[in-house]
Amino acid sequence: MSAIQNLFDRLVHLDVVTILAIGASALLLAHILPYLVDPSGIRSYPGPLAAKLSHVWLGWIAARGRINTVVHEEHQKHGPFVRIAPNHVSIAHPSALQTVYGHGGGALKSDFYSKMVQFRGTLTVFTTRTREDHTRKRKMLAHTLSQKSVLEFEPIILKYQRILVDHWDRMCADAAKGLGGSVGQCNWCARDGRAFFDCLPWFNYQAFDIIGDLSFGSSFGMTAEAKDTTEIAKSQDDALDSFGIEKAQLEYETIAAVKTVNDRSTYAISIAVLPNWWVPMVRRLPWYSSGKNAMEAIATMAVTAVAKRLRTPSIRNDLLTKLLEGQDEKGNKMGSLELSAEAMTFLIAGSDTTSNSAGAITYYLAHNQNAQAKLQRELDEALGAPTKNEDDEDSRAIRYDQLKNLTYLQDAINEGLRLHSTVGVGLPRVVPEGGLTILGKTFAPGTIVSVPTYTVHRDKAVWGEDADVFNPDRWTRGDKAAMQKAFAPFSVGSRY
Numbered sequence: 001m002s003a004i005q006n007l008f009d010r011l012v013h014l015d016v017v018t019i020l021a022i023g024a025s026a027l028l029l030a031h032i033l034p035y036l037v038d039p040s041g042i043r044s045y046p047g048p049l050a051a052k053l054s055h056v057w058l059g060w061i062a063a064r065g066r067i068n069t070v071v072h073e074e075h076q077k078h079g080p081f082v083r084i085a086p087n088h089v090s091i092a093h094p095s096a097l098q099t100v101y102g103h104g105g106g107a108l109k110s111d112f113y114s115k116m117v118q119f120r121g122t123l124t125v126f127t128t129r130t131r132e133d134h135t136r137k138r139k140m141l142a143h144t145l146s147q148k149s150v151l152e153f154e155p156i157i158l159k160y161q162r163i164l165v166d167h168w169d170r171m172c173a174d175a176a177k178g179l180g181g182s183v184g185q186c187n188w189c190a191r192d193g194r195a196f197f198d199c200l201p202w203f204n205y206q207a208f209d210i211i212g213d214l215s216f217g218s219s220f221g222m223t224a225e226a227k228d229t230t231e232i233a234k235s236q237d238d239a240l241d242s243f244g245i246e247k248a249q250l251e252y253e254t255i256a257a258v259k260t261v262n263d264r265s266t267y268a269i270s271i272a273v274l275p276n277w278w279v280p281m282v283r284r285l286p287w288y289s290s291g292k293n294a295m296e297a298i299a300t301m302a303v304t305a306v307a308k309r310l311r312t313p314s315i316r317n318d319l320l321t322k323l324l325e326g327q328d329e330k331g332n333k334m335g336s337l338e339l340s341a342e343a344m345t346f347l348i349a350g351s352d353t354t355s356n357s358a359g360a361i362t363y364y365l366a367h368n369q370n371a372q373a374k375l376q377r378e379l380d381e382a383l384g385a386p387t388k389n390e391d392d393e394d395s396r397a398i399r400y401d402q403l404k405n406l407t408y409l410q411d412a413i414n415e416g417l418r419l420h421s422t423v424g425v426g427l428p429r430v431v432p433e434g435g436l437t438i439l440g441k442t443f444a445p446g447t448i449v450s451v452p453t454y455t456v457h458r459d460k461a462v463w464g465e466d467a468d469v470f471n472p473d474r475w476t477r478g479d480k481a482a483m484q485k486a487f488a489p490f491s492v493g494s495r496y
């Protein structure tokens, strides 16, 4: 009989308490041993004990949507270096941004990314983790997201801007008469002749419609209806199989798209920070399994929309046309899986980022009457009073070229993005062969490092004692070079 068989037979005959005790000791050892052996040489860095021993700490704060604030509190206690997982050091300093994310550092994305956005194992520009793959993807997408393309998309963006403004104008007109009310799923109430309502759902609907229209040729119809609903195919497989088939018949079901994207985001990040081998087990837990469903629903939403768009080919300049035209250096175009995966990336990357940012900027301006009045003056001077003429489309949606030189507007947007970076967590990178020296400390190859934008955007040495306050004026009065170096709402560098 083999030694393993022997050991197994003995284990089978142990009582439950002994088995549990052995299991608990093995678990403890599995966490304490790596801490004692310290393969990455990061034991000297401060941080919560639980984070030093186990990935559970980061997974737990991620699942509660609190990575930004909790990591920030740790940096307030310990300074620029904090160990936030057994193999991960967070570095909160503006100088670290270039070293970690810049072209020269050589650090690549960690396996966090492959768990963040999943579509049948197909990699996207966001999830590729080698320079070669990323460069290929960027080449295929370069003309899709160029400044020229984005300006070509402007008429589509303005269309949804007008729908939104028309709704808000009606709400304000009613409120002026003292009337509250509701439209779709949104309510407003009247106080002192003004309309009070939550802007965020509106920005969500608008962002979804714009990205839907740009990516797939038709919006989700949310802004017009003021409702968080969209139709997706009942079967993702059927939707994929229908690509290019003109008469394909699909069965549909209705989902709440904004809610699904939000559920997906928290789930994805809380899975992404865990070691790969934990994931299959953790996904079975009830909370995680509902997040997994949200992830699948978003994928189906993208596939459904691509399928619809391919059935009604268009020569219109939109994201999908550009994706379909994209070629790598060998002239290869994207296959259906790659196309769906990139479309899904746009849906995720372009919707709640934009709407949350717009919501935050509006919130800060609403709370800061001085800033609001100053912005109003700048806009009135540049654009004149809006006309009441329904046919004057320009008065209900302003073009980029009318706004691009308005400095206070830009400062207010930057200030909003500084205080509320939608991507405020430190994006994880792996220290390359040869190590990486950051702020005088050398990290061994394989160690994970990240720079938390949330904290760098509140660094008092850069932003001043009022760093926590919304104040667009700081952008003209402070040290511009230092602020630009520390400002990274869209991250910096190559994004390999």
Ligand code: HEM
Pocket: 125, 126, 138, 211, 345, 346, 349, 350, 351, 353, 354, 357, 421, 422, 423, 427, 489, 490, 491, 494, 495, 496
């Ligand atoms: C306020 C709005 C936005 C914010 C704050 C934002 C933020 C970011 C950040 C921080 C990254 C870097 C991620 C990383 O390195 O891991 C990123 C990448 C990306 N974003 Fe955005 N984003 C916004 C809007 C959009 C929109 C509207 C789209 C598409 C329509 C988009 C598409 C992408 C793509 C494709 C990438 C990956 C780029 C690459 O790896 O080369 N984003 N974004």
